[in-house]
Amino acid sequence: MKSPAVPNTLRVSCRADDFRTAGSANELGDLLAKADARGDPTTVIGQGSNVVLRARLPGLVVQPRIRGLVFERLDERRWRLVAGAGETWQEAVRASLGRGIGGLENLTLIPGSVGAAPVQNIGAYGRELAQVLESVTVVDRERHRLATLSANECAFRYRDSRFKDDGAQRYVIVYVSLVLGVLCANASYPDIRRELGSMGAAAGHGSVAEAVARVRRRKLPDPRRIGNVGSFFKNPRLTAAQLDALRGLVDVDAYVDGDRFKVPAARLVDRAGWKGARQGAVQVWPRQPLVLVNHGGASGREVLAMAQCVRDDVAAKYGVQLELEPAVKGVD
Numbered sequence: 001m002k003s004p005a006v007p008n009t010l011r012v013s014c015r016a017d018d019f020r021t022a023g024s025a026n027e028l029g030d031l032l033a034k035a036d037a038r039g040d041p042t043t044v045i046g047q048g049s050n051v052v053l054r055a056r057l058p059g060l061v062v063q064p065r066i067r068g069l070v071f072e073r074l075d076e077r078r079w080r081l082v083a084g085a086g087e088t089w090q091e092a093v094r095a096s097l098g099r100g101i102g103g104l105e106n107l108t109l110i111p112g113s114v115g116a117a118p119v120q121n122i123g124a125y126g127r128e129l130a131q132v133l134e135s136v137t138v139v140d141r142e143r144h145r146l147a148t149l150s151a152n153e154c155a156f157r158y159r160d161s162r163f164k165d166d167g168a169q170r171y172v173i174v175y176v177s178l179v180l181g182v183l184c185a186n187a188s189y190p191d192i193r194r195e196l197g198s199m200g201a202a203a204g205h206g207s208v209a210e211a212v213a214r215v216r217r218r219k220l221p222d223p224r225r226i227g228n229v230g231s232f233f234k235n236p237r238l239t240a241a242q243l244d245a246l247r248g249l250v251d252v253d254a255y256v257d258g259d260r261f262k263v264p265a266a267r268l269v270d271r272a273g274w275k276g277a278r279q280g281a282v283q284v285w286p287r288q289p290l291v292l293v294n295h296g297g298a299s300g301r302e303v304l305a306m307a308q309c310v311r312d313d314v315a316a317k318y319g320v321q322l323e324l325e326p327a328v329k330g331v332d
C-alpha cells in the first residue's frame with residue numbers, strides 16, 4: 001500500500017510512514033506515548049504552511065485536529081479566546097473581529113493552524129502573537145501529561161520560541177489562550193498607512209484588517225493556487241558595526257529591534273539579482289523576493305537547493321547569512 005501524502009502548501013511530494021490525526025488532547029497524548037514507547041521518530045504537522053518536506057517522513061506523523069473557539073468576557077474591554085490547535089488561524093481572526101474584538105487584525109490571512117502559531121511567534125505588519133498570548137496548553141511528552149505554559153515560559157523572540165529549541169521534541173500544543181481587546185489598532189507600517197489612505201479609512205481594527213488583507217493579496221502568492229510557504233528567509237538582525245559595513249555595499253533600511261537592527265532580507269535578495277530568478281519549477285517570486293514558489297513538480301530538495309544558491313550569493317556579496325524561516329523535515 002502506498003504511504004499517505006503529507007499536506008503542505010509548498011506542494012512538494014512527501015510520504016509519511018504512518019499518518020494520523022488526533023481530535024482530542026487525550027487521543028494525541030496516547031498516539032505520542034505509544035510512538036515514544038516504541039522509540040519511533042515523530043513529526044507534528046499543522047497545515048504544512050511553514051515546512052519544507054523532504055521525500056519521506058519516517059515514523060509517526062500526527063496532525064492535531066482539536067477544535068473550538070471559546071470567548072470569555074474578562075471585563076469591560078478584555079476578552080479571553082481559547083482556541084483549539086486544529087482550528088485554522090484565520091478563523092480565530094475572523095471570529096474575534098466579527099465580535100468587534102480587536103487585537104488580531106494585523107495577523108489577518110496568515111495561513112496555518114492555531115497550534116502552530118506560537119511555534120514561530122507568527123507576526124506581520126507590526127504585531128506578533130506574543131503581544132496577545134496569555135498561555136498555551138501542551139502535551140508534555142517528558143511527563144506524559146497536559147501542562148500549561150505562560151507566555152513567559154514560551155520564550156518568544158522574533159519568529160522564534162521555545163517550541164523551536166528545547167521544547168521542540170517535548171511539547172505539542174493543544175490549546176492557545178489569547179487576551180484580546182486591549183491593544184489599539186496598529187497602522188504604523190507604511191504599506192498599511194498607504195492602503196488605509198487609498199481606502200479613505202481611519203485606522204480601526206476592521207479597517208486595518210481589510211488593509212492588511214488587500215496588501216497581502218497583492219504581494220503574496222495564494223498557496224491554494226501556487227505552492228509556497230510565505231517568507232523563506234528571516235530578516236537578519238545586525239549589530240551597529242555589521243549594519244555600517246552592509247551600508248557600505250548596499251543602500252538598506254534598518255529598524256531598531258532591541259539591541260540590534262533588523263534589515264529587510266527581501267532587499268538583499270532583490271539587490272543580489274534574484275528577484276524572478278528560476279531554477280526548474282522553483283522561482284523567487286517576482287513581487288516579493290522573500291518568497292520561493294513551486295510552479296509544480298519540484299521536490300523539497302530542489303527548493304532547498306535554490307534557497308542555498310540565494311543564501312550563498314547574498315553571503316558572498318553582502319557578508320550577511322540569511323536564515324531559513326520554514327522548518328526542514330524528513331529524509332530524501
Ligand SMILES: Cc1cc2nc3c(=O)[nH]c(=O)nc-3n(C[C@H](O)[C@H](O)[C@H](O)COP(=O)(O)OP(=O)(O)OC[C@H]3O[C@@H](n4cnc5c(N)ncnc54)[C@H](O)[C@@H]3O)c2cc1C
Binds near residue numbers: 110114122123163
Ligand atoms: C502565503 C504565506 C504567507 C505567510 N505569511 C506569514 C506571516 O505573515 N507571518 C508569519 O509569521 N508566518 C507566515 N507564514 C508562515 C505560516 O503561515 C505560519 O508559520 C503558520 O503558523 C504555520 O502554520 P501550520 O499549521 O501550517 O504549521 P506547519 O507548517 O504544519 O508547522 C510549522 C512548525 O510547527 C510545528 N507544529 C505544528 N503544529 C504544532 C503543534 N500543535 N504543537 C507543536 N508544534 C507544532 C511543526 O512541527 C513545524 O515545525 C506564511 C505562509 C504562507 C504560505
